[in-house]
Amino acid sequence: MxxxxxxxxxxxxxxxxxxxxxxxxxxxxxxxxxxxxxxxxxxxxxxxxxxxxxxxxxxxxxxxxxxxxxxxxxRAFRPLRRRGVPRLAGEGWGGGRSVWAAEIEDRALVVDQVTVAEEEAGPRIAQALNLAPHDTVCVRSRRFVLDDRPVLLSVSYLAADLVRGTAITRPDTGPGGTYARLAELGHRPVRFREELRCRMPTADETGRLTLPPGTPVVLIGRTAFTEPGRPVELNEMTLDASSYILEYDFDA
Amino acid sequence: MxxxxxxxxxxxxxxxxxxxxxxxxxxxxxxxxxxxxxxxxxxxxxxxxxxxxxxxxxxxxxxxxxxxxxxxxxRAFRPLRRRGVPRLAGEGWGGGRSVWAAEIEDRALVVDQVTVAEEEAGPRIAQALNLAPHDTVCVRSRRFVLDDRPVLLSVSYLAADLVRGTAITRPDTGPGGTYARLAELGHRPVRFREELRCRMPTADETGRLTLPPGTPVVLIGRTAFTEPGRPVELNEMTLDASSYILEYDFDA
DNA sequence: TAGTGGTCTAGACCACTAA
DNA sequence: TAGTGGTCTAGACCACTAA
CATH class of the missing domain: 1.10.10.10 (Winged helix-like DNA-binding domain superfamily/Winged helix DNA-binding domain)
Known part of the structure; x- marks a missing residue:
């Protein structure tokens, strides 16, 4: 042998x-x-x-x-389940019949590394939010930690003109979060688009998510729309791929 | 330095x-x-x-x-776009405003390595399709090649009793594919669930997809339902992560 | 303190590519 | 044929872990 x-x-x-x-x-x-x-x-x-x-x-x-x-x-693989469409999912359609076994966790999430700042949008963010590249955006950055294990990085972009002076510019956005505040401003998101990519992490991502070698990250770019052609928020998330199963439900 | x-x-x-x-x-x-x-x-x-x-x-x-x-x-990164909800996506909601730049490709897909067989379901497939572990399933396996580059492996499972004698058991399922044939049988899928995972590939996946080192794969398990609690098909796909951006749209 | 994985050297031979 | 990346050796010292 x-x-x-x-x-x-x-x-x-x-x-x-x-x-x-x-x-x-x-x-x-x-x-x-x-x-x-x-x-x-x-x-x-x-x-x-x-x-x-x-x-x-x-x-x-x-x-x-x-x-x-x-x-x-x-190594072990015990993923979390993230539902892309919470209000529609799990309503008897699958009856808990997951393709991949996964414990649905009820453990508490801790949020840290919270920063809120105003920045110039730049071409990529401007394009996603229908702004001009030199427009100012409010940038909300956070990290989610589950049982001492960092699992997700989140950076949210909104037009600064829209949110200035509201709770969205504070670390704690209050009950219901950013989307509730947007609704109060008359900009309730009614539709979402998520774009997913998967690749190996950068050195910075490896550090902030404490990823072991051989672990990819999933990048999710979620755009919230108030009506066709009117995006109000772009949320870019970076997930430890070994920690997640992502789920989407939709009609034919 | x-x-x-x-x-x-x-x-x-x-x-x-x-x-x-x-x-x-x-x-x-x-x-x-x-x-x-x-x-x-x-x-x-x-x-x-x-x-x-x-x-x-x-x-x-x-x-x-x-x-x-x-x-x-x-290396270059020129991903394909895969829409999870084709009929709803791209109808003015984003206006082509992709978070990540991506050329939408119209290149022709070639399908090869097609096999159709009957096998015992086993516990995992049985659970997904509401069958008993020893029930027989029809297994359709294919590979999708784009411009000589393999990008996706697909394995589809259906209850053998349901599809025996139909075009679904043949390599070419005919116009409209498996879902059209299921509709003719009175089992039209009306709802889908997709579960996504991302990990590093196995040696077999590396070979069939000719993946360079450092390239993760995305695993998509899509279950098709005819009504709540009634799955008719499980399609397990393995994607070259560097070749794809995945997109999902949904209402709030 | 014994054992472990992490880093690093200075060589060697091989199959393969491209001129 | 010259250069390239791929494999492999037989050493060495280090920081760290766990008994």
């Missing part, structure tokens, strides 16, 4: 394959410690860098997590 | 930082060739493995792509 030489598959790949199979067959459960660098070096008679390369494959797949000084461990 | 020693940041990270900055500032445009291993070894006076580690950081972020024997190149 160790050195059949019949295949061209590199050593580090074969080692990674064996470990992956062992994880997926349940030989190693989530949280379990895997054979470390030194174990692999003696078991497979390879150099340290080769053993590391094998472990890097699994880490890159999001299957494992290395803790310095302690070892390499199997 | 090379060896300030004031910071604890590892050499390979500092090298990666400099290259990343150069890419993002436009010094290297998409498709451009970056300094390779040998360049970095002499420029920064490091060993090959250290230069490789720096390049691996950028590759892991999906920013670059290595071509054996040729060099390391900056």
């Amino acid at each position: 160790t050195d059949q030489e019949g295949t061209r598959r590199p050593k580090y790949q074969r080692i990674a394959d064996e470990l992956r199979t062992a994880i997926q067959s349940g030989d190693f459960a989530p949280g379990d410690r895997l054979p470390g660098e030194n174990d692999l070096m003696s078991t497979y008679e390879v150099a340290r860098m080769t053993a590391r390369q094998a472990l890097a494959v699994l880490r890159g797949e999001g299957l494992t997590e290395a803790r310095k000084g302690a070892g390499v461990f199997v | 090379t060896d300030q020693e004031g910071t604890r940041r590892p050499k390979y990270q500092r090298i990666a930082d400099e290259l990343r900055t150069a890419i993002q500032s436009g010094d290297f445009a998409p498709g451009d060739r970056l300094p390779g291993e040998n360049d970095l070894m002499s420029t920064y006076e490091v060993a090959r493995m250290t230069a490789r580690q720096a390049l691996a950081v950028l590759r892991g972020e999906g920013l670059t792509e290595a071509r054996k024997g040729a060099g390391v190149f900056v």
Whole structure:
């Protein structure tokens, strides 16, 4: 098994394959410690860098997590459920029949790193909000932390002229949040568009979300409209992909 | 700059930082060739493995792509747009005001790797379709290729009893596809639920989608319902995340 | 204090690409 | 054929963890 030489598959790949199979067959459960660098070096008679390369494959797949000084461990996947259409979802249509098993969590969310500022819109935000690039926007930035684990970054943009002097420019927007305040101003959002992308995180995102290697982020850009062609808010969210299942319901 | 020693940041990270900055500032445009291993070894006076580690950081972020024997190149991101709610989207609500710039492509999709088979449902599929685990399902598997580039894998599950003897069990389901045939059978889907996840690909997915390293996949599980609690089809899709922007529209 | 993962060196040989 | 990225070795020192 160790050195059949019949295949061209590199050593580090074969080692990674064996470990992956062992994880997926349940030989190693989530949280379990895997054979470390030194174990692999003696078991497979390879150099340290080769053993590391094998472990890097699994880490890159999001299957494992290395803790310095302690070892390499199997990661767990226990996602949150985010409903894109809260008022329509879960009304008997699926009867709890999730495609992917997921515990619906009722744990309390803590919001931190709250900032509110006025900035120049810039071309991208201006385009999304039907403004001119040099117009000023109110920028609300927040981080959501669940059980000490950061799971979501949110940055919201609104035309500064629209919200100046209202609770929307304060860290706490009051009951019902930004959308309730917009409604009071006569700009109730009646329609939403969400655009989703998925990619590997930047260094900054990795830091603020404390992401382990091999974890992608989901970017959601949600635009709120008061009527066709009239966007009032753009909310750009960055999610730890391993923490979320996103759900959307719609009619044919 | 090379060896300030004031910071604890590892050499390979500092090298990666400099290259990343150069890419993002436009010094290297998409498709451009970056300094390779040998360049970095002499420029920064490091060993090959250290230069490789720096390049691996950028590759892991999906920013670059290595071509054996040729060099390391900056990758492009030109996503497709997938509308979750085709009939409602783009009707003046946004007026083409995409959050992320994206060319809407009209290129022809080629479908290959088509297989149709009957299998035992198993617990997960049975749960999604309101069946018993040992019930038989019709499994339709396909791959979508756009301009020679595979972008999506699709596997569709339907109760075998429901579709036996119909065009749904043939590779070509005819005009209107599976949903048109279901309608003819008196099981027209009237509602859909999509569940999205994002993670790093498996080896099999990497192969079938020819994914470069550092590219996540998006998993979409779409359930079609004829009435509350009555699912008729589960379609599990695997998308090359770098090829897609996903869009959903809904009312407040 | 023993063991762990993280970083790094200075070499080597290989298959592949492009001139 | 010269250069490239991919694989691999056999060492070394470090900060960190856990007993």
